[in-house]
Amino acid sequence: MCKVKANDRGFTLLEMMLVLILLAGSGFYLLIKLPVNFEKQRLSLANTQLLEEVRDVRQAALAENIEYDVKFYYQAEDHHYQIFRQGKLMKNVYLKDGIKFFGSPGDNNGLLKFNALGRSMGTTITLTNSSGEHRSVIVAPVGMRIRAE
Structure with missing residues (x-):
C-alpha cells in the first residue's frame, strides 16, 4: 500500500490554469457559433412550416372542391401570409423575427390560388434570414408538385 504525503494532495497551479483555459476556449467557441446555428434553424423551421401550409391548402382545395388562396405580405413591417377559403380569412401566419420574404412571393401581386x-400558377416563394441565407418553396405549375429547396 502506498502512503500519501501531506504535500502530494490536490492539483498544481499549472493543471488548474490549463483546465480554465480549455473551458474558456470552449465557451468562446460556443458563444460565436450558437447564434449562427439558431438563425439557420429558424429559417429552416419557417421554410418547413410554409411548405406544409401550402401543401395543406392545396389538399384542402382538392378535398373540399373549392378555391383557396394564400396571400403574401412581403412589403409590410411584419412579414406574414394569410390563408383564405373562398375569400374568407382562415389563418394568419407571421414569420419569426429575423425571417422575411425575399423578393415578391407568389403571382398576381403576392397571391397564390x-x-x-388543386391547380395553381407555378411560383417560387423565397425566405431569407438576417445572415443572408435563402430557402425556397417551389410550386410547380405542371403536376402541382410542391417542394422545398
Whole structure:
C-alpha cells in the first residue's frame, strides 16, 4: 500500500490554469457559433412550416372542391401570409423575427390560388434570414408538385 504525503494532495497551479483555459476556449467557441446555428434553424423551421401550409391548402382545395388562396405580405413591417377559403380569412401566419420574404412571393401581386382541381400558377416563394441565407418553396405549375429547396 502506498502512503500519501501531506504535500502530494490536490492539483498544481499549472493543471488548474490549463483546465480554465480549455473551458474558456470552449465557451468562446460556443458563444460565436450558437447564434449562427439558431438563425439557420429558424429559417429552416419557417421554410418547413410554409411548405406544409401550402401543401395543406392545396389538399384542402382538392378535398373540399373549392378555391383557396394564400396571400403574401412581403412589403409590410411584419412579414406574414394569410390563408383564405373562398375569400374568407382562415389563418394568419407571421414569420419569426429575423425571417422575411425575399423578393415578391407568389403571382398576381403576392397571391397564390388553388382551384377545385388543386391547380395553381407555378411560383417560387423565397425566405431569407438576417445572415443572408435563402430557402425556397417551389410550386410547380405542371403536376402541382410542391417542394422545398
